Amino acid sequence: MGILKKLCYLFIVLSWFTSVFITPSMSCFLTIPWFVDIHNGIPNSSISVHVKSRDDDLGVHNIGYDNSYSFHFCDNVIHSTLYWTDVSYGSKFVHFNVVDAKVKKIITWTIFKKSHAYWLMKEDGYYLTNKLRAYDDPAWKLMGKW
16 A cells, blocks of 8 residues: 555544544544633632643633633643642632542543533532532532632
């Protein structure tokens, strides 16, 4: 088989792979698309959220009650992408990783499928789940306190 024929075959296979396995809203070639939402579940409040990675500073965002800040990214090839956040509410402050190996284990991400991490800030701490749920749903996992 000639080199041109092999390249054409490779192009067709990669095109098919991309159209089947990659999320249309986010093309993460050979990596996993991640979607992260940070929700404010503290009534009558506004929280300040500052999200960063080694390569990106997503800025400071003020989130009112029952609102959220969302971002997405493509995980690196060895699945070691790390994002962290600083959250403040009144005199309370917390720093934690929003995406790391521990979070990925809890979310039970699957290769070639998009993954979603939902964070909920409440008066007693911050919670994680892999599906958007009511704020009082017991499926939210308490990850830490203020």
